[in-house]
Amino acid sequence: xxxxxxxxxxxxxxxxxxxxxxxxxxxxxxxxxxxxxxxxxxxxxxxxxxxxxxxxxxxxxxxxxxxxxxxxxxxxxxxxxxxxxxxxxxxxxxxxxxxxxxxxxxxxxxxxxxxxxxxxxxxxxxxxxxxxx
Amino acid sequence: xxxxxxxxxxxxxxxxxxxxxxxxxxxxxxxxxxxxxxxxxxxxxxxxxxxxxxxxxxxxxxxxxxxxxxxxxxxxxxxxxxxxxxxxxxxxxxxxxxxxxxxxxxxxxxxxxxxxxxxxxxxxxxxxxxxxxxxxx
Numbered sequence: 001x002x003x004x005x006x007x008x009x010x011x012x013x014x015x016x017x018x019x020x021x022x023x024x025x026x027x028x029x030x031x032x033x034x035x036x037x038x039x040x041x042x043x044x045x046x047x048x049x050x051x052x053x054x055x056x057x058x059x060x061x062x063x064x065x066x067x068x069x070x071x072x073x074x075x076x077x078x079x080x081x082x083x084x085x086x087x088x089x090x091x092x093x094x095x096x097x098x099x100x101x102x103x104x105x106x107x108x109x110x111x112x113x114x115x116x117x118x119x120x121x122x123x124x125x126x127x128x129x130x131x132x133x
Numbered sequence: 134x135x136x137x138x139x140x141x142x143x144x145x146x147x148x149x150x151x152x153x154x155x156x157x158x159x160x161x162x163x164x165x166x167x168x169x170x171x172x173x174x175x176x177x178x179x180x181x182x183x184x185x186x187x188x189x190x191x192x193x194x195x196x197x198x199x200x201x202x203x204x205x206x207x208x209x210x211x212x213x214x215x216x217x218x219x220x221x222x223x224x225x226x227x228x229x230x231x232x233x234x235x236x237x238x239x240x241x242x243x244x245x246x247x248x249x250x251x252x253x254x255x256x257x258x259x260x261x262x263x264x265x266x267x268x269x270x
Contacts (some may be wrong), residue, residue: 045167071216
């Protein structure tokens, strides 16, 4: 692992049925879907484990994160009410400054269900402030 | 083979879908639900401080709308992959038009290019999805 890469200890997440149903309603599903929405793992990206790491990196870099890309790749569908294990790697990239977050969603038995890839552009706070000047 | 189970053809267009406009309450609900409470999406003054005339809608919320669009188009296919880049902000109060076109189609996978357009000329989101035929039971 390089100095620019941080692996978080795996942690547990779940597809909460009521939260998944609300997510579906807020993202255009007219009826309850058979499986949880593909983009539902977005709610796991704001887990304290990930959010704290992102905030620490941004504070050190004096940058603000701007969501640039997002991808969900599935081997099998998520299930309502199921518990999963999330393994997350954060990797700093330079020129331009970015933070790539890769999360692997596994069953409790270790089978891969999905990969979630997030790319954050790290924008200098000074540049943001100039934009509003 | 039924018409519905035939593979999509390269060049096929998905039915256009118009979503929004999203108001402040809608952005607040998504923020609470997703945990993305970045003030950029919720606070007019914060958005103005970086030169935006209104808070932008969460890109993730907009990307997620492609799933029901794809399912409404072909619910006999399963979506294996969905992703995209957030190119331009869509501001609160703007309508968004979602479009899509099949770029590759084979018995193994169907690749669809997707766009979300807000009020700006350039696309707000350039996305893609990879779909496959559902395994026969």
